[in-house]
Amino acid sequence: MGQISKRRSSVSFDYSAMSFTPPSDPVNRKSEIKVSQLCELCHCRKALLRRPKNLQKVCKLCFFHVFETEIHNTIVSNKLFHRGEKVAVGASGGKDSTVLAYILKLLNERHDYGIEIILLSIDEGIIGYRDDSLATVKRNQVQYNLPLEIVSYRDLYNWTMDEIVACAGVRNSCTYCGVFRRQALDRGAAKLGIAHVVTGHNADDMAETVLMNIFRGDVARLEKSTAIITQSTGSPIKRSKPFKYSYQKEIVLYAHYKKLDYFSTECSYAPEAFRGTARELMKNLEMQRPSCILDIIHSGENLVLKPKRQKKISPSEVMEVRSDGAVSLGRPSKFVDGNTCERCGYLSSNKICKACILLEGLERNRAKMTLDTDTSTGGAARLTRELERLTF
Amino acid sequence: MVVQDVCKRCRQGQVSVLSRKEPFCNDCFSKFVSAKQRKQMMCEPYCQDVFKVLYQDKVRSEAESVEQNAHSKVLVPLSFGSSSVVLLDILNDTLTEQKETQRGKTGFHIDVLVCGRDQDDIVRYREMADRLLSERYASNREKIKFHFLSVESFYKDCGGELDTILVDSADFSSRSIVENGELNREFGVEDLLKQCPDRSSRQDLLTILSSRLIKKFAYQNKHKIILWGHSMTKLADETISLVVKGRGSQIASMLSIDECDPLFDNSFKNLYPLQDVLLSEIDAYCYIKHLDPFMIDYIPQDTLLVEKQRNPELVSAPRSVKNLTLNEIARKYFDDVEADYSNVISTVVRTALKLGEPETPKPERCSICRANVHMDPSEYLQTITVSENHPIETTEESALYDKWNESQFSNQKIENTTLRDSIPQKAVSTSLCYGCLINVNRMKGRKLTWPQHSKSELETILDAFEL
Ligand SMILES: [Zn+2]
Ligand SMILES: [Zn+2]
Ligand SMILES: [Zn+2]
Ligand SMILES: [Zn+2]
Numbered sequence: 001m002g003q004i005s006k007r008r009s010s011v012s013f014d015y016s017a018m019s020f021t022p023p024s025d026p027v028n029r030k031s032e033i034k035v036s037q038l039c040e041l042c043h044c045r046k047a048l049l050r051r052p053k054n055l056q057k058v059c060k061l062c063f064f065h066v067f068e069t070e071i072h073n074t075i076v077s078n079k080l081f082h083r084g085e086k087v088a089v090g091a092s093g094g095k096d097s098t099v100l101a102y103i104l105k106l107l108n109e110r111h112d113y114g115i116e117i118i119l120l121s122i123d124e125g126i127i128g129y130r131d132d133s134l135a136t137v138k139r140n141q142v143q144y145n146l147p148l149e150i151v152s153y154r155d156l157y158n159w160t161m162d163e164i165v166a167c168a169g170v171r172n173s174c175t176y177c178g179v180f181r182r183q184a185l186d187r188g189a190a191k192l193g194i195a196h197v198v199t200g201h202n203a204d205d206m207a208e209t210v211l212m213n214i215f216r217g218d219v220a221r222l223e224k225s226t227a228i229i230t231q232s233t234g235s236p237i238k239r240s241k242p243f244k245y246s247y248q249k250e251i252v253l254y255a256h257y258k259k260l261d262y263f264s265t266e267c268s269y270a271p272e273a274f275r276g277t278a279r280e281l282m283k284n285l286e287m288q289r290p291s292c293i294l295d296i297i298h299s300g301e302n303l304v305l306k307p308k309r310q311k312k313i314s315p316s317e318v319m320e321v322r323s324d325g326a327v328s329l330g331r332p333s334k335f336v337d338g339n340t341c342e343r344c345g346y347l348s349s350n351k352i353c354k355a356c357i358l359l360e361g362l363e364r365n366r367a368k369m370t371l372d373t374d375t376s377t378g379g380a381a382r383l384t385r386e387l388e389r390l391t392f
Numbered sequence: 393m394v395v396q397d398v399c400k401r402c403r404q405g406q407v408s409v410l411s412r413k414e415p416f417c418n419d420c421f422s423k424f425v426s427a428k429q430r431k432q433m434m435c436e437p438y439c440q441d442v443f444k445v446l447y448q449d450k451v452r453s454e455a456e457s458v459e460q461n462a463h464s465k466v467l468v469p470l471s472f473g474s475s476s477v478v479l480l481d482i483l484n485d486t487l488t489e490q491k492e493t494q495r496g497k498t499g500f501h502i503d504v505l506v507c508g509r510d511q512d513d514i515v516r517y518r519e520m521a522d523r524l525l526s527e528r529y530a531s532n533r534e535k536i537k538f539h540f541l542s543v544e545s546f547y548k549d550c551g552g553e554l555d556t557i558l559v560d561s562a563d564f565s566s567r568s569i570v571e572n573g574e575l576n577r578e579f580g581v582e583d584l585l586k587q588c589p590d591r592s593s594r595q596d597l598l599t600i601l602s603s604r605l606i607k608k609f610a611y612q613n614k615h616k617i618i619l620w621g622h623s624m625t626k627l628a629d630e631t632i633s634l635v636v637k638g639r640g641s642q643i644a645s646m647l648s649i650d651e652c653d654p655l656f657d658n659s660f661k662n663l664y665p666l667q668d669v670l671l672s673e674i675d676a677y678c679y680i681k682h683l684d685p686f687m688i689d690y691i692p693q694d695t696l697l698v699e700k701q702r703n704p705e706l707v708s709a710p711r712s713v714k715n716l717t718l719n720e721i722a723r724k725y726f727d728d729v730e731a732d733y734s735n736v737i738s739t740v741v742r743t744a745l746k747l748g749e750p751e752t753p754k755p756e757r758c759s760i761c762r763a764n765v766h767m768d769p770s771e772y773l774q775t776i777t778v779s780e781n782h783p784i785e786t787t788e789e790s791a792l793y794d795k796w797n798e799s800q801f802s803n804q805k806i807e808n809t810t811l812r813d814s815i816p817q818k819a820v821s822t823s824l825c826y827g828c829l830i831n832v833n834r835m836k837g838r839k840l841t842w843p844q845h846s847k848s849e850l851e852t853i854l855d856a857f858e859l
């Protein structure tokens with residue numbers, strides 16, 4: 001018993017070291033196994049962990065089996081792939097995308113999906129974070145024998161994330177990161193002639209998004225927040241989330257028991273405070289009822305808006321950079337087929353795409369910054385004031 | 393904190409409440425709360441016709457207006473918490489006002505329904521109802537009636553047979569068996585609660601069954617509207633709790649004011665007159681209007697009052713999150729964020745009011761909560777929660793399996809799982825919504841006993857007594 005709990009408590013590992021040594025398994029002395037210690041699924045091996053999803057006591061092999069099968073079921077029942085499809089895994093070196101790359105390769109071979117998997121990595125240019133994680137992706141490339149392609153923010157936008165943060169403030173980094181990363185993956189994929197990008201978004205992310213959309217009253221996103229496949233009309237790139245129903249804790253456990261090599265540090269720019277409160281709420285709910293992550297997703301899948309009374313004409317996409325540099329992105333009422341950004345030629349429902357609008361703000365600001373360097377009157381405060389005037 | 397001395401609205405009253413960043417005097421705050429409730433009561437034509445004093449006009453004759461005023465009965469479920477007591481008090485004020493301005497006439501009358509778990513509850517509630525009637529509603533006595541009902545009526549007055557609903561642990565399918573006579577007579581709410589694994593599921597089931605009782609009472613007594621006491625805060629945590637329990641698609645029907653309740657022959661509407669008032673505001677109103685002595689098992693919070701109450705009971709020991717129900721966790725969340733993100737509660741309620749029901753042609757109804765079932769939850773769960781095992785690989789494992797097979801553990805498992813084998817003919821497949829399936833799946837023995845739904849269930853008169 002003591003052995004089980006010890007194993008369980010050591011779930012998070014630090015694999016940040018550049019060289020990788022897999023953890024070793026404890027030696028199982030089978031003769032001493034009591035019936036009460038057996039796996040609740042196979043009844044023939046010692047239970048090693050409690051599944052975070054339903055608290056079932058299971059052995060390692062059964063855990064692998066159910067975890068993998070659930071993802072396979074998700075892929076099949078949602079028809080995520082078709083034979084001959086080229087699929088890019090958005091690889092960050094983090095646990096979600098590492099496990100995703102590993103599992104897709106495994107399932108592709110086991111169930112003969114007939115897909116071609118490519119690792120696609122974005123170098124945002126965050127010193128200390130991306131350096132190490134890119135090294136992890138490069139090791140994954142060798143370990144899983146999958147092709148790797150790296151696209152950098154510098155190449156795409158002429159800005160690194162560190163420069164963006166210096167310019168727009170830490171608090172807004174996730175907005176910028178989100179818009180840029182999303183495009184970067186799509187552009188990278190397009191460049192490689194790949195029409196499908198899979199990402200490691202897991203059930204916890206999904207559930208959190210459902211709650212956040214309700215807390216923020218983000219009606220435009222409410223209905224689609226749990227969609228497993230997203231694709232703008234007319235866009236050549238399809239995105240999907242095979243981990244939609246996989247618990248974060250199980251992904252970590254899987255990576256651990258499979259001794260996968262991943263980079264454990266999360267993005268050094270922490271989520272904004274309000275999202276933090278939702279995360280805390282989720283933690284409390286999951287403690288009370290483990291199934292609630294799936295329950296929330298199920299609810300999210302069934303949230304629909306009342307038919308609108310024909311009163312207001314919905315405004316076309318509005319984007320605004322607020323006084324604190326935060327960005328609110330309006331939603332296009334309808335994606336107009338085949339529209340492209342005037343500046344970069346990337347698909348966009350508006351004349352100018354989100355990334356280009358953000359870039360314009362940044363560029364103006366960079367000009368201000370260089371002008372302001374000699375005036376010592378409070379750089380940060382000044383910067384904020386300058387950002388206040390940025391409206392589009 | 394710097395407090396302004398003079399109320400911003402009337403510019404003379406002394407400030408006693410701070411709400412939504414505004415300082416109020418007692419009078420102005422009472423008006424503020426009461427106006428919000430009255431606005432909801434007049435929110436659309438159906439409700440206006442019920443509450444207003446009607447006179448002869450283009451659409452109705454004199455006789456018809458008298459008749460309509462007399463038949464405008466509304467039902468107020470009363471829990472003796474702050475919200476329902478405040479709701480009732482404002483309704484009483486409305487009656488008084490109508491009598492004063494409409495030469496003694498009123499547009500409606502009120503039936504108050506009090507549900508108790510046991511006889512002790514009922515005795516306490518009855519005493520308090522007596523006090524309310526004599527101390528506060530004496531002048532409107534003929535317009536306000538109290539009714540008392542035991543939750544046991546849920547099984548006792550269900551007019552038919554009970555079903556035991558079972559969930560298969562392997563494929564999450566649900567089946568029901570008609571219970572034999574003995575269980576039919578003896579099964580009660582306490583038996584049901586005993587099968588629950590935790591407070592959350594007890595609360596969930598109690599909410600479902602008392603709401604069923606209240607609505608059935610309204611149906612049988614021809615009420616036009618049920619006035620629920622829910623504050624904005626309560627609606628927000630109910631919304632989040634429904635989402636958390638996998639009942640997201642049921643939010644719309646809970647809040648629907650556009651149509652009458654379709655489960656009860658469209659005979660009444662559900663209204664939440666306090667949906668624009670925060671719980672903290674309702675609690676402040678209780679103190680200002682001296683309603684706090686009429687609460688049972690509830691102490692109003694004094695957070696918005698300038699002058700605190702110095703009630704030692706107000707400072708309750710913080711409970712560990714582990715023991716909270718899902719609703720309580722949601723409530724705690726709103727309490728915690730209210731200071732920093734003041735509009736989250738109203739945003740959640742506003743969002744909830746924009747929700748509709750998924751469009752499913754001819755959805756089945758859940759055998760427990762009667763909600764529309766929009767997708768088969770067992771199929772859904774089966775796909776994403778696999779319970780198949782990795783095969784036996786070695787002789788050692790095979791030996792362990794044999795050992796298990798002979799032990800008492802295997803018997804337990806068989807009893808719980810292979811429904812299909814143990815109850816072959818009598819069990820019929822039954823429809824459950826996702827939320828109820830999750831609930832039953834967590835009950836002891838993965839089963840739950842519930843009245844069958846039928847016309848006779850709806851028509852069997854509830855054994856309530858009147859005060
Ligand atoms: Zn096993
Ligand atoms: Zn562009
Ligand atoms: Zn005043
Ligand atoms: Zn149900």
